[in-house]
Structure formats: C-alpha cells, structure tokens
Amino acid sequence: MKTYELIAPCHFGLESVLKKEIIDLGYEISQVEDGRVTFIGDAEAVCRANIGLRTAERVLLKVGSFRAFTFEELFDETKKLPWEEYIPVNGKFWVTKATSIKSKLFSPSDIQSLVKKAIVERLKATYHINWFGESGAAYPIRVFLMKDVVTVTLDTSGDSLHKRGYRKLASKAPITETLAASLILLTPWKKDRILVDPFCGCGTFPIEAALMAAHIAPGLNRTFCAEEWENLIQKQEWTSAREEAREAVDLTVETDIQGYDIDGEIIKAARENAQLAGVDHLIHFQQRDVASLSHPKKYGFLITNPPYGERMEEKESLPGLYRTIGERISLLDSWSAYIITAYGDAEKYIGKKADKNRKIYNGMMKTYFYQFLGPKPPRRNRPAESGE
CATH class of the missing domain: 3.30.2130.30 (VC0802-like)
Incomplete structure (x- = not known):
C-alpha cells in the first residue's frame, strides 16, 4: 500500500x-x-x-x-x-x-x-x-x-480534531480538548489515581481524563473530510479503524475523577457534555468554590486552568484567588498539582515555587504549566498495571 x-x-x-x-x-x-x-x-x-x-x-x-x-x-x-x-x-x-x-x-x-x-x-x-x-x-x-x-x-481532518463532538456547551474561557489532553498526558496521572479540577468550567479536563481511562478514542464519534476520498482511502479502512477503536473501549473502569466550579449553570453544562461523551458515569461534578477544596485521600492529582485575568476587573481578584489555591493545595496530603495559567504572579501568590515550569502557547497566548510534584505512593498501594 x-x-x-x-x-x-x-x-x-x-x-x-x-x-x-x-x-x-x-x-x-x-x-x-x-x-x-x-x-x-x-x-x-x-x-x-x-x-x-x-x-x-x-x-x-x-x-x-x-x-x-x-x-x-x-x-x-x-x-x-x-x-x-x-x-x-x-x-x-x-x-x-x-x-x-x-x-x-x-x-x-x-x-x-x-x-x-x-x-x-x-x-x-x-x-x-x-x-x-x-x-x-x-x-x-x-x-x-x-x-x-x-x-x-x-x-484529511476537516474540522479541527479538538472538536470531539461532545462539547455542545462551553464556559467563558474554555481550554481546548487537545490542549487539555496534552497537559494530562504530561503528568504521571493514571486511571487508578484521583484527579480533581476545581475550575472545571464546561468539564474539559475531567472529560478528557475519563475518555483516557475508558480507552475511548477522541475521534470515535465524529466524521472526517477524508472519509469521502474514495480515490485515496477505501471506506473499509475507516470501518476497520472505528471497529478497532470500539473494541478497545472499557466502560466498566472505576475512576475517581471530580470537577468543581462555583457556577451552577456551568456545572450543569459540564454534566451534559460528559453525557454526550459517554463518560458521565465516570465523573463527579459539583458546584463548589475553590475555597472549600478538600479530599480525604492521599496521592491525588489537581489539574486545572484557573482564571488569569483577561479583563481588568478580574485582575484585581487574582492575588486572593491564587493565594486560596495555594492554601488549599497545601492541605491536600501528598498531592501533585498542575496549573496552566497566563498569570505571571501565580507562584508568588500560591506561595511555592513550582518543581517544573513549562512554557506553552495556547493559540497566540503564552501560558505556563506549573508543576508542583508530590511524592509517589508506596509501591504496595499502586496496582501493577499503573505502569509507574
């Protein structure tokens, strides 16, 4: 061929x-x-x-x-x-x-x-x-x-691949599906570990994590421009690729993926998006302020895209917001936190220097992916298939 x-x-x-x-x-x-x-x-x-x-x-x-x-x-x-x-x-x-x-x-x-x-x-x-x-x-x-x-x-794609087909409802400044997936894959998170997004918006981070946990291919439920290119690609090739992807799906996987947002309407939208993605049973969404963020278990992952003050009135609240983020992270026992933001004073107000800091362009906007690394769980607590 x-x-x-x-x-x-x-x-x-x-x-x-x-x-x-x-x-x-x-x-x-x-x-x-x-x-x-x-x-x-x-x-x-x-x-x-x-x-x-x-x-x-x-x-x-x-x-x-x-x-x-x-x-x-x-x-x-x-x-x-x-x-x-x-x-x-x-x-x-x-x-x-x-x-x-x-x-x-x-x-x-x-x-x-x-x-x-x-x-x-x-x-x-x-x-x-x-x-x-x-x-x-x-x-x-x-x-x-x-x-x-x-x-x-x-x-060959037509519509950009970030358009998975599940995000019918979006928050004010959503992160794209492809960027969210990339950032999750930059972390050591596995499906058997806790994941919390306290600024989940329309649910992109939790949904992308759930898709990974259930082995649901991101393009399984959408079409592509090249499906009509019968002079180059036979229809059977598309059928076989979709069958391969469907056979890999595991909807019985057990997860602890949570998404919080202070806006109740946005949480409702996130639930609807998760339902469209077929992973609503794998995610717990809740209307909740970051100031009440807590979790009783150890060794979890916080992965989030908090506000970074695109409007002047928002900028004034950022020091307090990021100070709260830092306080809540410090109360999570042995957790790792991954935060993408364009806010230059994020580390200052979180109150801790990131272990790693990766520069990433979100469109034309320069952002930073701050990585605050917690300890690995003891090997006896880690399932053999986790790959860590």
Whole structure:
C-alpha cells in the first residue's frame, strides 16, 4: 500500500507528547518541528490517526515541499506537483489556509490565490478540461512557508480534531480538548489515581481524563473530510479503524475523577457534555468554590486552568484567588498539582515555587504549566498495571 508523509500540527511546546502518541500507534516519526510532528503512514494510518490521536490539531497529507522566493517560483513549483494523484476530476478544492514565517512571501491571501491557480492549471492540462464543476468530495489545501520552504498539504481532518463532538456547551474561557489532553498526558496521572479540577468550567479536563481511562478514542464519534476520498482511502479502512477503536473501549473502569466550579449553570453544562461523551458515569461534578477544596485521600492529582485575568476587573481578584489555591493545595496530603495559567504572579501568590515550569502557547497566548510534584505512593498501594 502507498505510504505518505503525514503532518500532525499541535500546540507549541507539546510536540513530545504528540510524538509519543504517534509512536504508540505504531508509526515512524520522520521529523519533529515547532508545532508539528511528521510521520510515515498509509491510508490506514490516516484513519487511525484521525480517530485515535488526542493531542493533534489535525492530520495533513503532504503533497510536496520546495523552496520559493518569488510568486513565480511558488506558482511553477506548485504546478509541478502531481495533483491528479490526489484530486479527482470532480473534486472540490480550495486553499483553506496559508501561513508564512520568516519567508520572502508573506501575504496569505496572495499565496492562497496563486496556489489555487497553479493547481487549476495542472489539472486542466491533465484532465483536458477548462472548467471544474467541483461537485465531488472536498479536498481542502493548507500551505506552510517556513524560511522560504513551502510545504503543501491536503487536510484529511476537516474540522479541527479538538472538536470531539461532545462539547455542545462551553464556559467563558474554555481550554481546548487537545490542549487539555496534552497537559494530562504530561503528568504521571493514571486511571487508578484521583484527579480533581476545581475550575472545571464546561468539564474539559475531567472529560478528557475519563475518555483516557475508558480507552475511548477522541475521534470515535465524529466524521472526517477524508472519509469521502474514495480515490485515496477505501471506506473499509475507516470501518476497520472505528471497529478497532470500539473494541478497545472499557466502560466498566472505576475512576475517581471530580470537577468543581462555583457556577451552577456551568456545572450543569459540564454534566451534559460528559453525557454526550459517554463518560458521565465516570465523573463527579459539583458546584463548589475553590475555597472549600478538600479530599480525604492521599496521592491525588489537581489539574486545572484557573482564571488569569483577561479583563481588568478580574485582575484585581487574582492575588486572593491564587493565594486560596495555594492554601488549599497545601492541605491536600501528598498531592501533585498542575496549573496552566497566563498569570505571571501565580507562584508568588500560591506561595511555592513550582518543581517544573513549562512554557506553552495556547493559540497566540503564552501560558505556563506549573508543576508542583508530590511524592509517589508506596509501591504496595499502586496496582501493577499503573505502569509507574
């Protein structure tokens, strides 16, 4: 079967997490760059990666790459690529996005227009037609320029992979599903350990943790653009990948995953989202202020995304809020705490320096993932399958 270079974009700073996921799926990594991981795979890999990757933003199929310093070079090199091997005569195609970093060509709209024109000219000559009805499947194209190297890809995912299909209701500043999954995977949390999010909002951290605990693939209940690409991927490949994912699901797993929020309406939304995800029986949601955070058991995990004052009136309350967070963490016996925030004085008011501090870009916003590490539980308290 034909193999491709597949590119999986991710949040900047979390490439190592995605790399491990891809290796665990059984595929060879060919390159790791800022914000994306490239791997080798066939048509089956396209299906399994879209359905199974928790931390990738999408799965892109690389058509080609080349250097271009002028628009003429961009047009000529794009036209040389074998587009007829990917887009059928009735295919609907457009350049959905172009990005340029440290390159001579920097106008996204001009890049998009010229790449589309070059593809049209190539396919006109190949199919011997002058007009494309574009009545068939959609083949969205994405173009990246980095230091004058152009990479042209087909987007196999369509909607971003963070759209799992369960989050119908969102809080004011929700964390994306892919980022939440990445941060959980950065911790040593396992399904047999306690996990609490005291600022759970619409429930993303608890739901993503429950999906992991039950081995529910993140893309199991959604569709993908490439499902219509019958010239490249047979329907049976998608069917087989979904069957594989369904067979792995374990809804009988026992968990202690809890989500709290001070807003009762948001907690109601979180419960509805968990129900849509099929994991509502694995999570305990409760309307609760962080000031009353407590847990009788030892060796738990706090993973959360507290407010960080995007509005001026919120900024004034942040010292007190983070001081409260620090006080409550100190009362949790032998717990580990993981906090993602853009608030620069977080450690100061929590009252403790983080053991680890990882810079992560949430979109264009620079945030920090503060990691306050507690002791590991004694080995006799840890099930053999925990892997720690």
